[in-house]
Amino acid sequence: MEKVLMKGNEALAEGAIRAGCRAYFGYPITPSSEIAEYMARKYPKIGGVFLQAESELAAINMVYGAASTGARVMTASSGPGISLKQEGISFIAEAELPCVIVNISRGGPGLGGIQPAQSDYFQATRGGGHGDYHTMVLAPASVQDMMDFAMEGFELADKYRIPVMIMAEGTLGQMMEPIILRDPVTPGYEKPWATTGCKGRKPNVITTLHLPPEELEQRNRYLKSKYDLIKAREKRAETFMTEDAKLVLVAFGLMSRVAKRAVMEVRKRGIKAGLIRPITLWPFPDEHIVEAAENGAKLFLSLEINMGQMVEDIKLALNGRSRVEFYGRIGIIPNPEEIVGVVMQIAEREGL
Structure with a gap:
């Protein structure tokens, strides 16, 4: 296995690429910007899609669209940027669209500072946006974890059709450590729900709107049963x-x-x-x-x-x-x- 010296943000981005992520939408914010920079350099060489959106709101809605096609897609931001994405994250969770969302945390409230902080714990673990929903949240402690958790995050996202958040301190995103480069994986989950064109079948419809109260309640009960299953299986x-x-x-x-x-x-x-x-x-x-x-x-x-x-x-x-x-x-x-x-x-x- 190849061992290299990498910065945390770049190790996470490389892990996502090796997990089969071929679409990245984001908006730069310190201390997460190296993730976008890494993707911008790498994707033209491997056929990936990189787009610097005009805002965090636009970026998360692009993630919604790309994830609905079954693609492995990621976005990254920090503190205030994650706050702006919360409406879109709620939509993605309800639509059961797998994706990975990265928060390279900074201090708060407000603009705070770029120093290391874990102040987004409530935001990450309590959903953060509106409605009854959860995201899975992984907390890396090393640069090796940054790579490994990016790869594992996509597996968990596809397994449960849920957004997975990776939350790391700004210091971990910026620090360098020797890591072992993991072998690339081939995404193996079938996605019959994806909006890839009808191709002789009934069209797939992805929506988060449920106006009849009975339908909305049934949908929320179903999602809760999935969250209960994750709680039973995935505590680490x-x-x-x-x-x-x-x-x-x-x-x-x-x-x-x-x-x-x-x-x-x-x-x-x-x-x-x-x-x-x-x-x-x-x-x-x-x-x-x-x-x-x-x-x-x-x-x-x-x-x-x-x-x-x-x-x-x-x-x-x-x-x-x-x-x-x-x-x-x-x-x-x-x-x-x-x-x-x-x-x-x-x-x-x-x-x-």
């Missing part, structure tokens, strides 16, 4: 030293790498700490949280680059079994020593 997390942990750190993305180093350091000092790294932010891996609590974890510490959004999901998972605390920064990724200090203070206070 990495666990580290949680078997005997009394204090469990919960962190995703780049913060999980800092947390893992902190766990190793406090273990040397006799503190039974562990780590749960959610890989799917939706569906949230609540079963991994519950298992750690049943193994004896007394306290869970949510580490986030925001003001504590994932705390809600941890508390919902635990349902009172254990206590939850929070430590976070905005626009700043704390170093392992900072997290070690926080953990040692908690351990001393709690007698762990």
